[in-house]
Amino acid sequence: MARELLKGNVAIAEAAIRAGLTSYFGYPITPQTELLEYLSARMPEEGRAFVQAESELGAINMVYGAACTGARVMTSSSSPGISLMLEGLSYIAGTEVPMVLVDVMRGGPGLGNIAPAQSDYNQIVHGGGHGDYHVIALAPANVQEAIDMTVLAFDLAEKYRSIAVVLIDGSLGQMMEPAELPPFKPLATQFPEWAVRGAEGGRERRFLSSIYLSPPEEEKANLRMLRRWKDVEANEIRYKEYFMEDAKYVVTGFGSSGRVALSAVRAARAEGIPVGLLRPITVSPFPYKVYEELSKKVDGMLVVEMNTGQMLEDVLKAAQGRTPVEFYGRVGGIVPLPDEILTEIHRLVEEKPAVGGHPRDRWMDRMIKMN
Amino acid sequence: MNTLEQDLEKLVYERPDTLVETTTHYCPGCTHGVAHRLIAEVIEEMGLRDRTIGVASVGCSVFAYNYFDFDFVQAPHGRAPAMATGVKRTLPDRVVLTYQGDGDLASIGMGEIVHAAARGENITVVFLNNANYGMTGGQMAPTTLPGQKTSTSPSGRDVETAGFPIRASELLSTLDGASYVVRRSLHDPKSIRLAKKALRTAFEVQIRGLGFSMVELLSICPTNWGMTPVDSLHWLESNMLPYYPVGDYKINPIVAEIKI
Numbered sequence: 001m002a003r004e005l006l007k008g009n010v011a012i013a014e015a016a017i018r019a020g021l022t023s024y025f026g027y028p029i030t031p032q033t034e035l036l037e038y039l040s041a042r043m044p045e046e047g048r049a050f051v052q053a054e055s056e057l058g059a060i061n062m063v064y065g066a067a068c069t070g071a072r073v074m075t076s077s078s079s080p081g082i083s084l085m086l087e088g089l090s091y092i093a094g095t096e097v098p099m100v101l102v103d104v105m106r107g108g109p110g111l112g113n114i115a116p117a118q119s120d121y122n123q124i125v126h127g128g129g130h131g132d133y134h135v136i137a138l139a140p141a142n143v144q145e146a147i148d149m150t151v152l153a154f155d156l157a158e159k160y161r162s163i164a165v166v167l168i169d170g171s172l173g174q175m176m177e178p179a180e181l182p183p184f185k186p187l188a189t190q191f192p193e194w195a196v197r198g199a200e201g202g203r204e205r206r207f208l209s210s211i212y213l214s215p216p217e218e219e220k221a222n223l224r225m226l227r228r229w230k231d232v233e234a235n236e237i238r239y240k241e242y243f244m245e246d247a248k249y250v251v252t253g254f255g256s257s258g259r260v261a262l263s264a265v266r267a268a269r270a271e272g273i274p275v276g277l278l279r280p281i282t283v284s285p286f287p288y289k290v291y292e293e294l295s296k297k298v299d300g301m302l303v304v305e306m307n308t309g310q311m312l313e314d315v316l317k318a319a320q321g322r323t324p325v326e327f328y329g330r331v332g333g334i335v336p337l338p339d340e341i342l343t344e345i346h347r348l349v350e351e352k353p354a355v356g357g358h359p360r361d362r363w364m365d366r367m368i369k370m371n
Numbered sequence: 372m373n374t375l376e377q378d379l380e381k382l383v384y385e386r387p388d389t390l391v392e393t394t395t396h397y398c399p400g401c402t403h404g405v406a407h408r409l410i411a412e413v414i415e416e417m418g419l420r421d422r423t424i425g426v427a428s429v430g431c432s433v434f435a436y437n438y439f440d441f442d443f444v445q446a447p448h449g450r451a452p453a454m455a456t457g458v459k460r461t462l463p464d465r466v467v468l469t470y471q472g473d474g475d476l477a478s479i480g481m482g483e484i485v486h487a488a489a490r491g492e493n494i495t496v497v498f499l500n501n502a503n504y505g506m507t508g509g510q511m512a513p514t515t516l517p518g519q520k521t522s523t524s525p526s527g528r529d530v531e532t533a534g535f536p537i538r539a540s541e542l543l544s545t546l547d548g549a550s551y552v553v554r555r556s557l558h559d560p561k562s563i564r565l566a567k568k569a570l571r572t573a574f575e576v577q578i579r580g581l582g583f584s585m586v587e588l589l590s591i592c593p594t595n596w597g598m599t600p601v602d603s604l605h606w607l608e609s610n611m612l613p614y615y616p617v618g619d620y621k622i623n624p625i626v627a628e629i630k631i
Contacts, residue, residue: 023461049460053453054486061450061483065426065457068444073457091447196442196458198422198465207436209427209445 003178009034011143011179012076012102012166015150017042020185021100022071023049025062029081030114031170032104036076056081060088067097068208070195072154072188076102078170079120080111082128089163090129094210096225097194098157100150101135102166104173107333115333116170118255121310124165125284132222134229135163136236137284141259143177149281151182160232161194167283169256169306171335229285238281239290243269247276249348250294253304254280254311256335261304264341275345283311291318300324300348304341307331309360316359324352327359387415389440396434400600402557402590403431406499407438409567410468413574414441423466424458426451428480430472431505449480452487455494466577468495473514474504477539481513484543491548491582495573498539501590502611509595513537516614521595536614540587544620550582552621556589558607562617568631575629582623589615 006014013035016024024043026036036052043050049066053059059075066073077085082103092099105120107113124137136156140146146168153164191197199205212218242262244250251261258279265277278294280287291314295301300323303312309327319325328344330336347353353362386392390411397403414423420441427435429448436443446454451469459467476484476498487494503521504510510523514536518527528536540554551573555566566588573584589611591603598606 023457025457051456051460051490054482057450058453058456058483058486061447061453062457062460064446064450065444065454065459066461067457068454069458069461071461073461087447088450095445196424196444197462198424199440199442200421202421205439205441205443207443207445209436209443211433211445 003180005176006143006179006181007034007174007176008143008146008168009104009173010038011147011181012150013038013042014181015147016074016100016154017046018182018184019151019154020072020187021048021074021154022187023066023073024075025051025053025059025066026075027053027056027059027077027081029078031106031116031173032076032078032081032102034173035102056084057087060085063099064088064092064095064097067092067099068095068196070188070191070197072158074100074102076104078104078106079108079117082120082123086129089135090131090133091210093129093133093135093163093225094131094221095208096161097208098161098164100153100157100164100166102150103168105167105169113333114170116256116306116335117331117333118169118257118306119308119310119331121283121305121307124167125286133225134232135165135284136160136232136282137165137167138281139167139254139283140172140281141255141279143172143175144179146172147179147181156236160228162228162232167255171256233285236282237285237287237290239287240279240281242277242279244276244278247274248299249273249275249302249345250278250298251275251302251304251341251345252278252280252315254283257304257306260336260338261341263338264345267338267342268345273345273349286314288314288318291315292320295319295322298323300326300353302326302328302344302348303359304336304344305329306335309363312359321355324348324355325359326353327363329363387411389415389420391438391440393437396437397431398594400591400593400603401431402501402588403499405557405563406497406588406590407435409563409570410470410497411439413567413570417571417574419466419574422464423468424462426455426458426467426469428469428471428475430475432470432472432499433506435470449475449478450483451475451480452483452492452494452496456487456490456492459492459494463493466495466574468497470497471499472505473498473500473502473539474512477513477537484539485546488543488546488549488583488585491550493577493580493582495577496583496585497570498585498587499590500539500587500615501592503592503595505592505595509592516610538615540585540620543585548583549585549621550623551576551584551626553619554587554589554615554617556607556612556617558589558591558604571631572626572629575631576626579629581625589617
């Protein structure tokens with residue numbers, strides 16, 4: 001299949017259809033809306049289910065119902081809409097049914113703005129809804145990756161009876177790039193033994209629920225989910241490395257931050273600075289081990305994010321004070337420029353910051369002076 | 372057993388197979404049991420057991436799935452119509468029902484029920500109205516009558532501060548997507564027979580693809596009302612019926628042609 005010019009949101013929507021998306025439910029919110037619009041035309045064309053819900057609450061619960069049938073289901077939204085969906089996400093996690101969620105992050109908190117941001121990393125990676133659960137979260141940095149990871153998200157969700165999130169920011173949702181769409185997958189004709197589809201042929205009834213009134217049963221369910229998560233951690237960690245073979249310094253960031261940082265790393269390499277880039281693809285499960293090993297051999301790390309340092313905490317947890325960690329973030333819907341990151345690389349190399357203190361505090365001091 | 376007794380013995384009433392033989396968790400005298408039985412009888416009589424999917428809600432009927440011998444899912448509070456939408460749109464040839472109480476449907480789930488009805492979602496909603504939140508211990512519901520005492524309206528519902536009850540059937544009947552919206556009561560045998568007929572019609576509406584159907588069932592909650600079951604039935608009759616008249620609030624002309 002040839003490469004074509006595709007907008008991120010549209011590319012994800014078409015990739016989902018080709019991955020066998022059976023039912024989609026959504027609600028308009030910028031900068032995600034093209035996904036909803038595109039599917040409103042394409043799903044009926046394919047004879048599949050599309051509903052524009054009354055709210056994100058409605059959308060996620062439609063997804064919940066459809067997911068219980070064992071079909072491939074998806075919704076998409078952006079930050080404030082995801083907040084509304086957290087109730088349903090917790091129930092879906094607790095019922096152990098698979099679904100794909102596309103989160104096109106924008107500036108926050110509150111209504112915030114519609115510019116690109118990564119300030120919902122913690123919401124997706126470290127929680128969100130109530131209860132002990134984890135989601136698989138994939139962070140593409142270009143349209144091709146967004147396509148590939150949408151397809152992957154469906155496979156992983158099904159394999160682990162889990163929620164799989166494609167976590168991007170508004171810039172990737174809105175950006176057009178050449179990319180290649182995957183071939184069409186046929187829709188499933190076989191469904192898992194847990195799927196609620198009507199007790200055909202007089203089979204025994206099934207029910208799906210997230211309620212375990214007896215605490216020992218709830219404990220058992222929590223441990224079952226955790227065991228499954230341990231399998232995800234063992235098998236599904238993904239990340240990309242650039243210029244890492246001889247790197248003494250490492251820049252790291254996910255999604256668009258990682259992509260912008262790559263330009264800065266290239267520029268630094270051109271200056272002869274031995275710096276590489278580590279870009280996590282799975283931000284959940286987070287590649288702790290990879291960072292841990294790196295922290296034993298590099299002279300410093302620079303974490304770049306479009307938030308006030310959320311993934312930073314995970315990097316610090318992995319680095320354990322073994323190497324200096326610095327942070328550079330732009331927030332409120334501002335995308336950092338390669339030159340800004342290059343300046344931070346220079347600082348890291350020249351100033352050789354101490355291991356102590358918190359990188360966020362040092363960054364804040366610099367930001368206050370800047371503003 | 373002698374021959375004479377055998378001749379006299381004729382089974383006139385038994386548990387439908389679609390109703391699971393189990394101990395009830397509902398309080399003595401509660402009409403949830405009656406409503407469950409009616410649904411089970413209708414599903415069985417119509418031969419729908421193998422293709423029916425129920426959506427339980429949050430409230431006393433959170434465990435509804437324990438009693439029906441067909442597939443079930445369990446929705447978050449108020450979201451059963453959305454969840455049912457997801458099931459039905461994915462499996463359009465299945466029969467999908469929600470079973471919801473008045474707190475679930477008319478308070479926290481008002482958005483979901485209104486839009487499911489407005490879309491003409493081809494599902495059947497069984498709506499139990501007992502004028503209070505049963506499971507959490509009898510708090511004021513959107514359906515609690517003016518002056519009615521509950522654990523959160525201890526001096527009686529004051530409409531000046533707590534507003535007025537919501538008549539869900541009347542409200543939903545204004546929506547073009549709703550095909551069949553009726554209110555029945557479970558307070559005496561005649562009403563119960565009419566309730567069953569309405570449930571049968573509601574499922575016929577769905578099978579024929581005629582859109583949204585809902586049967587509201589006026590119900591009692593002796594435990595939280597602080598009355599005996601018999602007194603509760605009388606209370607329903609003398610207090611709820613005047614405020615919530617039984618009747619057909621929306622009958623699509625095509626539905627009117629269905630003969631049962």
